[in-house]
Each structure stands twice: as C-alpha cells, then as structure tokens.
Amino acid sequence: MPAEPIVPSGVALGTDAAAPDAPAVPVPVLEIRDLSVSYRTGHVDTEVVHGISLRVDPGEVVAVVGESGSGKTTTAHAAIGLLPSNGHVSGGQILLNGADISGWSDKQLEAVRGVRIGLVPQDPSSSLNPVKTIGAQIGEVLQIHRRGNRSYTRAFIRTRVLELLARVGIPEPERRSAQYPHQLSGGMRQRVLIAIAIALEPQLIIADEPTSALDVTVQKRVLDLLDDLRAEFGTAILFVTHDLGVAAERSSRMVVMRSGRVEEEGGTADILATPRSDYTRRLLADAPGLTVTEFRRPADPSAVVPDEIVARNLVREYPAGKGGKTVFRAVDDVSFTVPRGTTHAIVGESGSGKTTTVRMTLGLVQPSSGSVEVAGLDPQTLRGEALRQFRRRIQLVYQNPFGSLDPRQTVEAIVQEPLRNFRLVDPSARATRAAGLIDRVALPASVLSRRPRELSGGQRQRVAIARALAADPEVLVLDEAVSALDVTVQAQILGLLDELQRELGLTYLFVSHDLAVVRAISDTVSVMSLGRVVESGPTRTLFQSPQHEYTRELLAAVPSAHAGA
Amino acid sequence: MNRYLAGRIGQAVLVLWAAFTLSFVLLQALPGDAIMIKFENPELGLSPDQIAELRLYYGADQPLILQYFQTLVGFLSGDFGYSVETGTPVIERIAEGLPATAQLATAAFLLAVVLAVTIAFVSSYTRFAWLRTVLLGVPSLFVSIPTFWLGILLIQVFSFQLGLVPTIGGTDAQLLILPVITLAVPISAPLAQVLCRSLDEVYTRPFVSVAVAKGASRQWVLWRHVARNALLPTLTIAGLTIGELIAGSVITETVFGRNGIGRLTEQAVTAQDIPVLQAIVILAAFVFVTVNLLVDLLFPILDPRLKGRVGVSA
Numbered sequence: 001m002p003a004e005p006i007v008p009s010g011v012a013l014g015t016d017a018a019a020p021d022a023p024a025v026p027v028p029v030l031e032i033r034d035l036s037v038s039y040r041t042g043h044v045d046t047e048v049v050h051g052i053s054l055r056v057d058p059g060e061v062v063a064v065v066g067e068s069g070s071g072k073t074t075t076a077h078a079a080i081g082l083l084p085s086n087g088h089v090s091g092g093q094i095l096l097n098g099a100d101i102s103g104w105s106d107k108q109l110e111a112v113r114g115v116r117i118g119l120v121p122q123d124p125s126s127s128l129n130p131v132k133t134i135g136a137q138i139g140e141v142l143q144i145h146r147r148g149n150r151s152y153t154r155a156f157i158r159t160r161v162l163e164l165l166a167r168v169g170i171p172e173p174e175r176r177s178a179q180y181p182h183q184l185s186g187g188m189r190q191r192v193l194i195a196i197a198i199a200l201e202p203q204l205i206i207a208d209e210p211t212s213a214l215d216v217t218v219q220k221r222v223l224d225l226l227d228d229l230r231a232e233f234g235t236a237i238l239f240v241t242h243d244l245g246v247a248a249e250r251s252s253r254m255v256v257m258r259s260g261r262v263e264e265e266g267g268t269a270d271i272l273a274t275p276r277s278d279y280t281r282r283l284l285a286d287a288p289g290l291t292v293t294e295f296r297r298p299a300d301p302s303a304v305v306p307d308e309i310v311a312r313n314l315v316r317e318y319p320a321g322k323g324g325k326t327v328f329r330a331v332d333d334v335s336f337t338v339p340r341g342t343t344h345a346i347v348g349e350s351g352s353g354k355t356t357t358v359r360m361t362l363g364l365v366q367p368s369s370g371s372v373e374v375a376g377l378d379p380q381t382l383r384g385e386a387l388r389q390f391r392r393r394i395q396l397v398y399q400n401p402f403g404s405l406d407p408r409q410t411v412e413a414i415v416q417e418p419l420r421n422f423r424l425v426d427p428s429a430r431a432t433r434a435a436g437l438i439d440r441v442a443l444p445a446s447v448l449s450r451r452p453r454e455l456s457g458g459q460r461q462r463v464a465i466a467r468a469l470a471a472d473p474e475v476l477v478l479d480e481a482v483s484a485l486d487v488t489v490q491a492q493i494l495g496l497l498d499e500l501q502r503e504l505g506l507t508y509l510f511v512s513h514d515l516a517v518v519r520a521i522s523d524t525v526s527v528m529s530l531g532r533v534v535e536s537g538p539t540r541t542l543f544q545s546p547q548h549e550y551t552r553e554l555l556a557a558v559p560s561a562h563a564g565a
Numbered sequence: 566m567n568r569y570l571a572g573r574i575g576q577a578v579l580v581l582w583a584a585f586t587l588s589f590v591l592l593q594a595l596p597g598d599a600i601m602i603k604f605e606n607p608e609l610g611l612s613p614d615q616i617a618e619l620r621l622y623y624g625a626d627q628p629l630i631l632q633y634f635q636t637l638v639g640f641l642s643g644d645f646g647y648s649v650e651t652g653t654p655v656i657e658r659i660a661e662g663l664p665a666t667a668q669l670a671t672a673a674f675l676l677a678v679v680l681a682v683t684i685a686f687v688s689s690y691t692r693f694a695w696l697r698t699v700l701l702g703v704p705s706l707f708v709s710i711p712t713f714w715l716g717i718l719l720i721q722v723f724s725f726q727l728g729l730v731p732t733i734g735g736t737d738a739q740l741l742i743l744p745v746i747t748l749a750v751p752i753s754a755p756l757a758q759v760l761c762r763s764l765d766e767v768y769t770r771p772f773v774s775v776a777v778a779k780g781a782s783r784q785w786v787l788w789r790h791v792a793r794n795a796l797l798p799t800l801t802i803a804g805l806t807i808g809e810l811i812a813g814s815v816i817t818e819t820v821f822g823r824n825g826i827g828r829l830t831e832q833a834v835t836a837q838d839i840p841v842l843q844a845i846v847i848l849a850a851f852v853f854v855t856v857n858l859l860v861d862l863l864f865p866i867l868d869p870r871l872k873g874r875v876g877v878s879a
Contacts, residue, residue, distance in 0.1 A: 077774075080778055082774055082777060082778060106782070106783065107782075110780045110781070110782055111780065112780070113777065113778050113779065113780035114778065114779040114780035115780060117778075118778070119774070119775065119778035121771050121774060121775055121778075122771070123771055126770055126771045126772065127771040127772050127774075127775050128772055128775070129772045129776070129790050129794070130772075130794070130868070130869070130870055131793050131794060131867065131868055131869060132789075132790075140776070140779060140781070140789075141779045141780070144779055144780045144781050144782075144785065145780055180869040180870065182869070182870045193775065196775065196779065197778075
C-alpha cells in the first residue's frame with residue numbers, strides 16, 4: 001500500500017520535524033528535563049522518579065530499560081499525562097516539540113493524546129474494551145478528534161479502520177473489524193493496539209513493554225511491524241522494556257534506569273560494548289539472551305541413571321466445535337524421558353500443549369491415551385491415599401508468584417502446610433523445619449512472620465520453592481517459574497535451582513517459552529508445537545544444530561544484540 | 566443458543582415447582598387451620614358435624630398427598646381455588662391487588678435505579694474527594710434504614726407536618742409518592758454499592774488508560790468505556806433485588822394502607838388463608854424467576870464474550 005498521507009489536510013500535526021533536511025540539531029519530539037514524580041498515599045508524598053532527563057529525537061527509537069520498580073513505566077506514563085490519580089509531576093519539565101506539557105490541563109492534553117503521542121500498552125489481553133468491536137475501538141481515535149475535522153465522516157472512518165487493520169497485518173480486515181477482542185489472538189490484539197496508536201500518525205509512540213506478554217515468534221513480528229512503521233512514517237518510539245535483549249536489538253539509544261534515577265545513557269551499541277556503570281554491567285551479565293551462557297555440563301555418560309519420568313505417547317483430546325462433535329488434540333503423541341537428577345525442558349508457545357502435558361505428568365489431567373510414570377508410578381492407576389502420596393513426590397512451582405501464595409497466610413504457614421498435610425515431621429519440629437527450608441532458599445529468617453504481599457517477586461518465588469521442597473519431593477515441575485521475574489532475580493533463582501538439584505538430586509521438568517533460560521538450566525529439551533514434539537534432544541545439540549524448521553524459527557526470534565556481539 | 570434457552574427455561578420451571586412444593590408442605594405444617602379459625606367461632610353456633618361437613622366441602626379431610634396433587638393440577642390449569650376467608654376465587658383477590666402492587670414495585674424499582682446510578686456516577690465522576698466520601702457512605706445508611714420506620718417517618722414529616730403530600734384522598738399519583746420512596750431507598754443501596762465498586766474496578770483496567778491515551782475526555786471514558794462494563798455485575802444484583810421488592814411491598818402497603826398484594830399477604834397470613842398464601846408464593850416465585858431469566862438472557866447481549874461459548878477449552 002502506498003504511504004499516502006493518512007491524515008486529511010488541515011490536521012495540526014505539530015512541527016514537521018521529520019523533514020529530510022532538518023537542522024543539524026533537531027527539536028526533540030520529547031525532552032524530559034529533571035522530571036520528578038511522586039505518589040501520594042494518605043497524606044505522605046513518596047517520590048519515585050528523582051530528577052531524570054532524557055530526549056527522543058524525531059524518528060529515533062530510545063529504549064528505557066530497568067527492572068521492576070525502576071520508575072521506567074512511571075516516566076513513560078508521565079510523558080503522556082497518564083499518571084494514576086494519586087501520582088503527580090513534582091518537578092521538572094516534559095517538553096513535547098519544545099512546549100512544556102507538564103502543567104497542562106486535561107483538556108489541553110486531550111488534544112495532544114492520540115494526535116501527537118500514541119500509546120502501545122503492555123498487556124494486549126486487557127487493553128481492549130471487551131464489549132466493543134475492534135473496528136469501533138480503532139475508529140474511536142478519529143471520532144474523538146473529529147471536532148474541527150469535518151472530513152471524518154462515518155464512511156471515512158470506516159475506510160480508515162480497514163486500511164489501518166490491513167497496514168498492521170491483520171488478515172480479512174472486514175471480518176476482523178466486526179469482531180470483539182476475545183475473538184483475536186494476543187499477537188493480533190497487540191496489532192490492533194498498534195493500529196490505534198498510529199491511526200493519526202503521531203510523531204511519538206510510547207511503547208510500554210509492548211511484547212512482554214507475547215510469544216517470541218509473535219514478539220518478533222510485532223517488533224518488526226513497529227520498525228516498519230517507524231521507517232514509513234518517521235515516528236519516534238520511546239520503548240520501555242525490562243528485556244535487554246529487545247532493547248539491544250531494536251533501539252538506537254538506551255537509557256538505563258534504576259530506583260527512579262538514570263543510571264546510564266548513550267548509544268545502544270556503546271552501552272553494550274563498554275557499559276560504564278556497575279549496575280548496567282550486572283544487568284548485561286544476567287540477561288540470558290545477551291551473554292553467551294555456558295551450556296550445562298553434560299551428565300556423566302558413564303553413570304547409569306534410571307529414568308525418573310517416562311512419558312509414553314501421551315494424547316489428550318478435548319471436544320470441540322458445535323455440540324462437541326469434533327475433537328481437538330491438545331497433546332498429540334508426546335513421549336519423553338527424564339533421567340534422575342537432570343533437567344528436561346519443554347519449550348513451546350502458547351497453545352502448544354506444554355501445560356496440558358505437564359498436567360498429565362502431575363496426574364491432574366487424565367490422558368486420553370498413553371501413559372506417564374514418575375518414579376515408577378503411573379498416576380492413572382493410583383487412587384485415594386496412594387495418589388495423595390504420589391503428589392507428595394512431584395511438586396509444582398507456578399509461574400505467577402503473586403497468585404500462587406495465599407495472601408492471608410504468613411510465609412511460615414505457607415511453608416508448613418505440606419508438612420502438616422503429609423505429617424512429615426512432628427508438630428513440634430515443624431517450625432524448625434520451616435526455618436530450615438527458608439534458610440535453604442537463601443531468605444532471611446525474618447520473612448517467616450511476613451505475608452506474601454510484603455515480599456518482592458523474587459522472594460515470593462523462593463517461598464514457593466521452599467514450599468515445594470517441604471514435601472521432600474523427588475521431582476519439581478517448574479511451570480514458567482522464572483518468567484515473571486526481573487533478569488537479575490531470574491539469574492539468582494536459576495542459580496538456586498541449580499544448586500538445589502546438585503545437592504538434593506532433584507529431577508526438574510522445566511516448562512518455558514524462554515529459550516535463553518532453557519539453554520542455561522536444562523540438560524535435555526523437547527520443543528512442542530501444536531500439541532506435538534517437533535524436536536527433542538540434548539540442549540547443546542538442539543541449540544547448535546536445530547533440525548526442525550520450527551526450532552530454527554524459535555531460535556531466530558530470540559532477541560539478541562547483533563550490534564554488541 | 567436455543568439449547569441454552571431451553572435449559573434455562575427448564576431450570577426456571579424446576580424452581581417454580583420446588584417453590585410450590587416447599588410452600589405447600591410448610592403451609593400444611595402450620596399449626597391451626599383457617600376453617601377452624603373461621604367456623605369454630607362460638608358466635609356462629611355451628612355444631613361439630615356442620616364443621617366436619619364444611620371441612621369435607623373444602624377438601625380438608627383428604628390425605629395430604631391427594632390434596633397436593635389436586636392443588637398442583639389446579640395451579641397448572643390456572644385454578645387457584647377459593648379463599649377461605651372471603652369465599653371468593655383466589656384469582657379474583659389477586660387480580661384486585663396486582664395492579665396497585667405492580668405500579669408501586671415498578672415505580673420503586675425505577676427510582677431505586679435512578680438513585681443508585683446517580684450516587685455511583687456522581688461519586689465516581691466528581692473531583693471533590695469530600696463529596697465522594699459522603700456519597701459512598703449513603704448506601705450503607707440506606708441499607709440500614711428499616712422500611713416500616715422510613716414509611717412512618719415520611720408520613721409524619723411530609724404529610725402531617727409539612728402537609729406536602731396527602732396520605733388519604735389524593736390522586737393515584739400523589740398517593741404513590743411516599744410508598745415509592747419508602748420501598749426504593751433500601752433497594753437502591755445494594756445496587757449503588759455494587760455499581761460504585763464495579764466502576765472503581767473498571768477504571769483500573771488497562772483499556773481505560775488506552776482510551777485516555779486516545780485523547781478521550783472524562784465523560785467519553787465514563788460513558789463509552791466504563792459504564793457498560795460496570796453495568797454487568799450490577800444487573801445480576803438488580804435481578805436479585807426483586808425478592809426484596811416483593812418483601813418490602815408487604816410492609817410498605819401495610820404502613821400506607823394500600824390495597825395490593827402486600828396487604829393481601831398480610832391479611833392472608835393473619836387469617837391463615839392457605840389457598841391465598843399458596844398463590845401469592847407462586848406469584849412471587851414466578852416474578853422472581855422470570856425477571857432473573859430475562860437478566861440471564863440479557864447478559865450475552867451486553868457482553869459479547871458470553872455469546873456462543875462453544876469451542877476449544879485447552
């Protein structure tokens with residue numbers, strides 16, 4: 001489609017900054033000077049962003065990277081006036097094309113939002129209104145800014161919506177525009193949100209973790225789309241991300257934030273090659289996609305290790321279609337074995353069947369056919385007390401450390417629960433054992449009396465691991481157990497898991513979509529796609545010479561710093 | 566969809582049958598007997614033989630199970646029997662009271678909705694924190710006001726002291742004002758509470774930020790994004806308040822001396838007029854079940870996610 005001007009003439013687009021013969025020092029699209037942001041709780045103001053400065057030039061991609069709590073999202077939201085009602089700019093300036101918008105009223109900001117700044121939000125699944133059609137939500141941007149633009153007729157908006165849907169790569173725009181968000185996949189929803197952001201061709205797009213919730217291959221396509229649009233319209237992008245790999249691959253300049261301050265700023269290639277601050281160095285070292293991690297030492301081939309988990313031809317079908325007349329194979333003939341004391345990773349994107357496979361291994365879902373054996377026991381054949389005892393031997397650590405801990409229990413009660421349920425130790429010895437477990441996962445004894453909400457994400461995941469260990473299991477199933485954590489914390493948890501495995505001889509079944517993490521922790525890998533295992537083998541072989549096309553696609557989609565390598 | 570509809574209607578019928586059976590058993594288990602109360606009065610001077618004859622006439626001597634089936638068949642064919650107290654057909658007594666109660670309940674429900682929506686939207690839209698605090702306290706106050714007390718208070722203040730509204734001898738509309746307020750206030754409370762909470766909850770969802778980022782004004786966001794999403798949980802509660810509406814009308818009509826189903830209920834209870842009570846229970850259950858069935862059918866129209874919930878569940 002030719003890149004004809006989308007916005008009809010007469011729409012104020014601000015200065016024409018993207019002109020080819022712009023002056024040597026262009027007016028930045030966005031310049032933040034000494035910005036401080038505070039949140040008010042009760043009558044106390046807490047400053048979370050302390051005097052940060054950054055600039056985004058026309059057509060440039062600037063990445064703001066940092067861990068959770070670094071203030072990166074707050075900064076981005078302040079730039080578009082989207083701070084929550086208890087937050088306010090307590091100092092500094094936000095210049096949009098040279099005009100300070102930090103003191104603007106809502107009315108003034110409304111004229112800028114959507115027109116000059118677009119937002120691509122973090123979570124595509126909750127960022128679209130569930131009761132409005134896709135088309136209506138894209139057309140809304142034009143409707144809102146219709147005042148003064150007589151040309152935005154109903155028919156015009158409809159045509160524009162279809163054009164935009166086609167532009168962001170959504171097939172059958174006609175049909176899709178009449179659909180509701182729940183009828184679209186995560187990747188498609190993010191495309192719709194991008195269409196909303198670019199509808200009026202703003203000069204700046206603020207992308208707040210736009211791909212964190214997406215699978216790697218989908219992430220790659222969405223990032224490619226943003227790149228194309230930037231090239232086509234000269235839109236500048238302020239890219240907020242926790243993923244250094246993505247930042248390294250996609251940005252020209254990088255701002256590293258930590259605890260509300262700018263830790264380091266500069267050209268992306270420079271920062272990757274010669275980071276000046278210690279913090280940046282640590283971040284880079286912990287980022288699994290950027291450092292060339294050693295593969296796990298191969299298991300001693302001479303040692304004869306029995307298989308702890310044996311899955312044979314697992315199949316799970318669900319009724320599908322109208323009235324359940326057809327069947328859908330969520331898991332289709334999956335086999336794998338895991339030798340005792342090793343880690344087997346199941347890799348796949350959403351809908352690949354990896355979770356169903358794991359649930360069958362745990363005995364939570366009955367296979368339609370096939371069998372699974374853990375420590376010589378098939379959960380299908382067990383009933384009652386035997387099944388309960390089986391569950392003790394195979395414990396689960398979930399992805400979300402926020403949802404998997406009971407918010408009303410203290411950490412001590414959480415860790416003691418398996419001890420109580422399985423009567424593993426004397427009631428009098430429970431407290432000692434719980435303290436021992438908390439110590440084992442390298443948490444201070446003081447956390448025992450606290451509740452989950454008082455802990456950080458990494459600490460909660462350690463508590464979840466301690467709880468799993470309390471049952472004295474032989475197998476740990478780690479379902480995306482480090483996916484929700486910051487890289488530094490992720491590296492620490494992976495280190496802890498490795499240590500625990502060596503010491504206790506545990507067997508891990510590690511489910512992940514993140515190949516970089518899998519590479520660091522697993523001995524063997526199965527790659528799943530559409531319910532089937534497309535390729536499996538030792539981690540090193542699989543990563544160095546992938547045989548299946550899908551594996552190659554997955555590996556290629558992992559963001560990495562081509563520039564810095 | 567048709568299967569869903571058939572299933573829901575089937576459930577509704579089942580509920581009605583259960584309500585009928587349960588009320589039949591309970592009413593029969595009550596000590597005393599309307600026939601005894603009415604005819605054993607010494608002033609009538611009836612002999613025990615005559616009373617036994619009357620019992621035969623009303624079918625009270627038959628085994629319970631037979632009475633149960635006879636009553637059930639009668640209800641199914643639209644024959645609700647005769648009032649023991651007045652001797653007129655039950656259907657006539659209900660038909661007399663129904664219009665007044667329908668008027669009262671409908672008006673009260675509408676007023677309750679208006680009150681709840683006003684409280685919730687103003688508290689959510691206002692920029693004044695103190696107003697919000699005050700408004701959010703209103704539902705808790707409303708829910709704790711007893712209906713009979715509010716009725717008496719309103720009569721005292723508005724009719725007797727201020728003389729604004731007549732309690733006797735006004736037009737139909739005038740006579741409706743105070744009862745409607747009395748009935749609406751406690752019903753508006755749960756609606757307002759749920760609506761306030763869902764408005765607050767919807768405001769925190771990311772799609773609201775996206776709408777603001779599009780340049781939408783506060784009104785735009787409230788009406789086009791937040792309102793419809795916040796309506797869904799409130800609708801469920803609205804369906805459930807029908808029960809309170811029916812219960813509240815008994816007290817309201819008694820306090821204001823209106824001749825409606827509520828008043829009839831009160832009289833029938835006093836006289837232990839079992840056929841009338843039985844019919845009222847079924848009527849109330851029917852209204853309740855029908856309204857909630859309609860609410861359920863409305864959901865898929867308001868929330869497209871509930872439409873055609875068939876597919877892969879993996």
